[in-house]
Amino acid sequence: MAAKKSNGKTNLIGLRKREYRGGVTTLCAGCGHNSISNQIIAACYELNIVPEEIVKFSGIGCSSKSPAYFLNRSFGFNTLHGRMPSVATGASFGDTSLRAIAVSGDGDTSNIGLGQFKHVMRRNLKLVYIVENNGVYGLTKGQFSATAERGLKLKYQGENTYMPIDIIMEALSSDATFIARSFAGDAKQVKELLKAALTHEGLAILDIVSPCVTFNNRPESKHSYDWGKEHEQQLHDFSFVPKEEEIMIDGEFPEGSTRTITMHDGSTLVLKKLESDYDPGDRWNAMRVVEKSNQEGVLLTGLIHLNTRRASLAKMHNLPEDRPLNRMTERELRPAKKTLDALNAKMF
Amino acid sequence: MTIVKTKTQKTPVGVKRVVNDFSFTIATMNGSGSQTSNLLLLRALFKMGIPVSGKNLFPSNIQGLPTWYTIRVSKDGYIARRDETEIVVALNKDTFVEDLEKVVPGGAFYYADHLKFNIQRDDITMYPMPVLKLVKESGAPTALRDYVANMVYVGSLAGMMGIDMDKIKLALEFHFGGRQKPIDLNFGLIQAAAEWAVDNLEKQDPFYVEPMDATDGLILADGNTSAALGSIYGGVQFLSWYPITPASSLPEALIHNISDLRDDPETGEKNYAIIQAEDELAAIGMAVGAGWSGLRAITSTSGPGISLMTEFIGLAYFAEVPVVIWDVIRVGPSTGLPTRTSQGDLTMVNFLGHGDTQQIILLPGTANECFEFGWRAFDIAERHQTPVFVLSDLDLGMNQWMSEPFEYPDEPMDRGKIHWEGDMEKLQEKWGRYKDVDGDGIPYRTVIGNRHAASSWFARGTGHDEFAVYSEDSQVWEENMARLIRKYETARKSMPEPISENMRGAVIGILAFGSTAAAIDEARDYLKEAGIKTNSMRVRAIPFTAEVKQFLKKYDVVYVVELNRDGQMHQLLTLEYPEFAGKMVSLPKHDGMPLSASWVKEAVMAEEQK
Structure with missing residues (x-):
């Protein structure tokens, strides 16, 4: 598709925003997941991504229904509970030139899917892995998930007496290469982080607190809108500058107050210092900062860790760059007849 | 190639030679490296042109538990496991006594002479092997001694049975990928053991191997x-x-x-x-x-x-x-x-x-x-x-x-019904992922990377309509499930057909599948000798093809032989062909061992005599 100049109604590749939309959502009105779906649509539109060059994946749960509600022109696979990472891993080899967005939930990732979550980080699959985190099972009507805080009280379940699993700490301990936390109520940050994640050549974990308005939205719950709004603390003012645009750093910020990070495709992440200068390259410090925020009851958001040096899964497999595996034919895939005689001679 | 000359034992006076028709079992400990020696023997016999099979009976263990390897040579070409063994090679003290008991009367028992057991059997021949002495003399480095020790029985058996040294060398070269040092070390020991055996042991058992040409063109x-x-x-x-x-x-x-x-x-x-x-x-x-x-x-x-x-x-x-x-x-x-x-x-x-x-x-x-x-x-x-x-x-x-050797695929790859961009362009009507366009139950699919704007679809395990759109509609559900059965019936027509072996005048059928074929082929010969003619069918796919029904229809009784407790193939056939349930007889065996022809023969005879 030839690049066109945007006329305000279309993006640079001539698509209207509606061409990035999906089916009508069947999630509850006010669900945080719908807001995230909207930011996925906006990020892909603004990045001028051809929808056919995205593949969507999900597991099972409310969150995992949402890929049906964005990017209708993209292929998608709604897989099994907790096992989206394995399907995405296998499918990624079909055509490694494509980008992939996966949506999971806190139950899907931290309960049934904790094993696959850890292993997909080991492999550094090129995938935007979104955890729509609300601390509760929605489709089965309000049971605790493993990210629910200790002491949380739910209508039919009583009090949660177990310690929560922290998605970000799990990702940090697994040395995932892109780790961010956000809040569905902070649409701008969600969108900017999504754009950055989409340009990352590896696994990008986005743990997004996405309130469940039906089962877990009381103000004292750590996954509610009220709590998020009151306790969100941004690590930095984060913005994504695509490679086509010049980086404009606001003159009023003193020197040294801005970090810039160049991504593989030439785009830039601009991190403006807020309370302190935070270096997302320092994993050890990230663990300390996240642990401290957890203890202080703060919802710390932003790009928590980034490592652009490690090779993605596809790169580790020495595949041809010029043509996808799924377009290869018998000519390339079936060894010549003469090779079989040599093989038979070896069989004794 | 150099011709390696080794003496072999002469036939003792008054003994009728049994050539290429016996089994021998090597009893060792798991992890002792005996698999190399066992495969050498198997390959050498195969290269001598003798029909041969090898069965490894091993424990769930890395090192130390007993393991047995049985090689059968058969001039008649039978490669199933036999229940009996004529020769045992005992290298494991833990199983020495039971191994000694395994040998059939008239057989032979080779054992490492450092295993001290004061037991004798006077109905078999006992052959002690000076394993430690020969290994020491071989000059093998200390670290390798336990592994090369196994070559002593290779050499001893070769000398006493008449296994061709050239073929053992060939098998060694194959095993070590032409690396000269281990080939020389092992072969030196094998030769020394063979010579020692010929010079020092008195052959009294009747079991010999002789070259044949029955493995030409075959693989192992x-x-x-x-x-x-x-x-x-x-x-x-x-x-x-x-x-x-x-x-x-x-x-x-x-x-x-x-x-x-x-x-x-x-x-x-x-x-x-x-x-x-x-x-x-x-x-x-x-x-x-x-x-x-x-x-x-x-x-x-x-x-x-x-x-x-x-x-x-x-x-x-x-x-x-x-x-x-x-x-x-x-x-x-x-x-x-x-x-x-x-x-x-x-x-x-x-x-x-x-x-x-x-x-x-x-x-x-x-x-x-x-x-x-x-x-x-x-x-x-x-x-x-x-x-x-x-x-x-x-x-x-x-x-x-x-x-038989591997055959090159005789058909081009079938990638099935898949639409790429060019195919999508040509479509007259809207494409649907689960639409049965051809009436065979098989729809057309597209895959990721297809850039055509109408090619994408959302795969899901939930109910879906012809366009892969979520649906809880009852009729949509039933139609889709009916199409999946239509697809299964389409598959039935192209499944690999069963293989039948027939005898003139047979009124009894034996139906089986998989690895039991060798035992069943052999058993049918024995049954024929006993006056019971059988035809056999080896099923090679499910869904069953029309030939399976024909087979069940044709015979008065069909024995369904398989390796499990519940007669699972018999169950599936009964479900599929209830009209023939009355004449199918389940013969299941589930002892964990490869099937033997003698068991099949006995099981069928027992039923026939009822």
Whole structure:
């Protein structure tokens, strides 16, 4: 598709925003997941991504229904509970030139899917892995998930007496290469982080607190809108500058107050210092900062860790760059007849 | 090649020679390196042109527990396991007494002379071997002594039975890939042992081998390696797997062989990817993902792994994703007998998944067929857009089998009904992922990377209509499920046909599948000698083809022989053909051992005499 100049109604590749939309959502009105779906649509539109060059994946749960509600022109696979990472891993080899967005939930990732979550980080699959985190099972009507805080009280379940699993700490301990936390109520940050994640050549974990308005939205719950709004603390003012645009750093910020990070495709992440200068390259410090925020009851958001040096899964497999595996034919895939005689001679 | 001359024992006076028709068993400890020696013997006999088979009876253990390897030579070409053994080589003190008891009267017992047991049998010949002395004299480095010690029995047996030293050398060269140092060390010891035996032991048993020409043009291969090679010729593009006995050697053989056959010789680029997954849940998940993305995907496992894969198989069946699953069966339920053979996963796999599911199953019975189904399974999976299972077993998968050589695929790859951009352009009406355009139940699919704006679809395990859109509509559900059965019936028409062996005037049928074929062929000869003529059918696929029904119809009684407790093939046949249920007789055996002809003969005779 030839690049066109945007006329305000279309993006640079001539698509209207509606061409990035999906089916009508069947999630509850006010669900945080719908807001995230909207930011996925906006990020892909603004990045001028051809929808056919995205593949969507999900597991099972409310969150995992949402890929049906964005990017209708993209292929998608709604897989099994907790096992989206394995399907995405296998499918990624079909055509490694494509980008992939996966949506999971806190139950899907931290309960049934904790094993696959850890292993997909080991492999550094090129995938935007979104955890729509609300601390509760929605489709089965309000049971605790493993990210629910200790002491949380739910209508039919009583009090949660177990310690929560922290998605970000799990990702940090697994040395995932892109780790961010956000809040569905902070649409701008969600969108900017999504754009950055989409340009990352590896696994990008986005743990997004996405309130469940039906089962877990009381103000004292750590996954509610009220709590998020009151306790969100941004690590930095984060913005994504695509490679086509010049980086404009606001003159009023003193020197040294801005970090810039160049991504593989030439785009830039601009991190403006807020309370302190935070270096997302320092994993050890990230663990300390996240642990401290957890203890202080703060919802710390932003790009928590980034490592652009490690090779993605596809790169580790020495595949041809010029043509996808799924377009290869018998000519390339079936060894010549003469090779079989040599093989038979070896069989004794 | 230099001709290696070694003396062999002369036939004792008054003894009638038994040539190329006996079994010998080597009793060692697991992890002692005896597998190298055992395979040397097997290969040397094969290269002498003598029909031969080898069965490894091993424990679930890395080192220390007893293990037995039985080699059968058969001038008549029988390669099934026998219950009797004429010769035993005893190197394991823990099993010395029971090993001595195993030898049939008139047989021979070789033993390492440092195993001190004050037991004798006067109905067999006892041959002590000075293992430690010969090893010491060989000059082998101390660290290698335990391993090369096994060469003493190779040499002793060779000298006493008449195994051709040239062929042993050939087998050594093959085993060590031409590396001269280990070849020389081992061969020196084998020669020394052979000479010692000829000079010092007095041959009294009648068992000899002599060259034949009955293995010309044949190969010796295990089923797992054959399956791996067949998959490579089938264009495998993605393998995900998790280690489990007895399936692990399938992916390992694939990894070992694929680079030479498939990597770009100039760039080293690969047109496939292999991942050892974290468990079977992930192994099948990856394979399903790869199959959905348009790759020829495979995974291999055994019963416990199949259990873990079940939910994904249901998804792949319903979302219609091609994927190939090899189940190399071991004895279950549970961890069961993990190093023993079985055909016990048949009904589980046939109905694998929750709700209404019926799976396509291929049933190879020879190494050559493992190769063929290795490539053919991908064609069937992609043609029918569904999981295809290949059921092998420990005996077929891990033991060496004499077989016809691998044949190059006689058909071009069948990638099935797949639309790319150009195909989408030409369509007259709206494409639907699950639309039965041709009336055969098989829709057209598209895969990721297709840039046509109408090519995408959302795969799901939930109810969906012809356009892959979520639906809870009852009629839509029923129609879709009916189409899946239509697809299964389409598959029935192109399944590999069964193989029949006939005798004139037979009124009895024997039906079986898989690795039991050798025992059944042999048993039929014995039954014929006993006056019972039989025809046999080896089923090679489910859904059953029309020939299976014809076979059941034709005979007064059909014995269904298989390696499991419940007679699972008998169960499936009874379900499918209730009209013939009355004449089918189930003959199941589930002792974990490869089937023997004598058991089949006795079981049929017992029924016939009722």
